[in-house]
Amino acid sequence: MYYSKVVKRTMSKWMNEDMRELFRALLSLENEEECRLFLEDVCTVKEITDMAQRLKVARLLRDRTSYAQINQTTGVSTATISRVSRCLDYGPGGYELVLRRLEQEGRNDE
Secondary structure (H helix, E strand, C coil): CCHHHHHHHHHHHCCHHHHHHHHHHHCCCCCHHHHHHHHHHHHHHHHHHHHHHHHHHHHHHCCCCCHHHHHHHHHCCCCHHHHHHHHHCCCCCHHHHHHHHHHHHHHHHC
């Protein structure tokens, strides 16, 4: 609960029309290729890789993989693993939402 209040307070500081436009831009993308093209334009390769790694860490944490195992298999620092874990436990629910939808999409592809 506390983390959620902090997130809302912090979000109000950075949420503005530029951020809303970015969110609308992301929502306008129609497929994986369009998403790749846009992300390559607005992010560095490292930023994209970091986001992909965090998503992988979230999935592994959700599957109850230990920090040590995640660190060993992915090379992601324990600080990043801990941050993702806090988001899973106390964050606004974005990781959970995305992971659930990816799982549903995977089942629909079979």
